[in-house]
Amino acid sequence: MSTEAASRRGLPDATVARLPGYLRALTALVDARVASVSSDELASAAGVSPAMLRKDLSQLGSYGVRGVGYDVAHLAAEISEVLGLARDWPVAIVGMGNLGRALAAYRGFSTRGFRVVAVLDYDERLVGLRAAGHTVRAMADLPALVRDEGLAIGVIATPPESAQAVADQLVAAGVRSILNFAPSVLTVPPEVDLRKVDLATELQILAFLAQQRSGPDTEAMLS
Amino acid sequence: MSTEAASRRGLPDATVARLPGYLRALTALVDARVASVSSDELASAAGVSPAMLRKDLSQLGSYGVRGVGYDVAHLAAEISEVLGLARDWPVAIVGMGNLGRALAAYRGFSTRGFRVVAVLDYDERLVGLRAAGHTVRAMADLPALVRDEGLAIGVIATPPESAQAVADQLVAAGVRSILNFAPSVLTVPPEVDLRKVDLATELQILAFLAQQRSGPDTEAMLS
DNA sequence: GTGTGTGAAAAATTTCACAGCT
């Protein structure tokens, strides 16, 4: 399934960033037993403009039928393939604070392609305890996890002080994909993919927008 | 503090999205008793290019000194002001599952401008229980929270099925800023600011990048 | 007729490179 345009590299970053959203919308349609969608419908379900959706999908290849729309199941399978979700990705979560435990239990991770194979903590005192259905392991176990479980992705959910040390140990163990939830900028070698999710950033952007709405107080000074 | 360019509207979206990162880096410098930084240093601490940092900061006004750099404390205060973090933003978190409890306990929220004034749940059976230092309240309490506590921002951490209903109730109660952690697209009136954080999206992007790295198998077919 | 696929235009973002202030 997909040996043509889909496996070509060089999708625009902005497109890649939206594919998960399309996939989610398509999965909901599959569950609702919808067989076919138009770009207008799918765009609205995914929260983007129809033109952008069509342009994004056209980057993957021609999976629509003119005058009809897209086959929901086929398009979902195609996007899964492109995103690499056809295979299984062993994930480890480091940091068993509130956030780490919530992430370890988060169904959205396990439900598609991702499998939490271990949870770890930097604090030796937590090692051996149970959390979210796993026994907490020590950082020293990382090389074994990479070797035996094929661990590919590390999720950092530690306090910011230990995030860099954890990243270093993940890299040293051979993990080449890291998702950082700690509010700190990490440095990794160029061959490692590092992305971050900052829980507070979006809240701060909302505050900015709210302030704009309510407080353009010195506005008159401009005219 | 800031009655000039900073309060002018119309900052580029991309700039606004980076301001929280600059503020975080500056706060770390303040804590480290650093008085002044160059754009190169601050850019590196925030993980962006020096040119982009300078362009972003120039949108706020001229807060640097040529040949010297930026005054850390002054710039931090200025960005706080622009983002609206000088005031206090009462926040309510709806949905006391794993994620909701983690968010309610997350120090990154309370430490700057945001104050969790209430946690709520759609499930009446949870109402009255304690979670993350708060007593869980019912959705029916929302109007009172807006009136009495000045509730301004609602955070949705429910399962996707109830997210839209929660959003509707937040809007009905007068909340005009919503941050959605549920993996679903929500519809709100245009006067309401809605942003989302999707915990699984970044993981899926990492999978895409990892697959690209390891599996450009049909590459030779192109030449 | 209908709705996709796409070149071209428009808009937004990022980078460059250097003038200008301290």
Place this chain on the structure above:
DNA sequence: AGCTGTGAAATTTTTCACACAC
């Protein structure tokens, strides 16, 4: 001399509008 501030160039992203396939 050093580092910011900023026009201009380059790049990326989004929108437009319509040819084309069903």
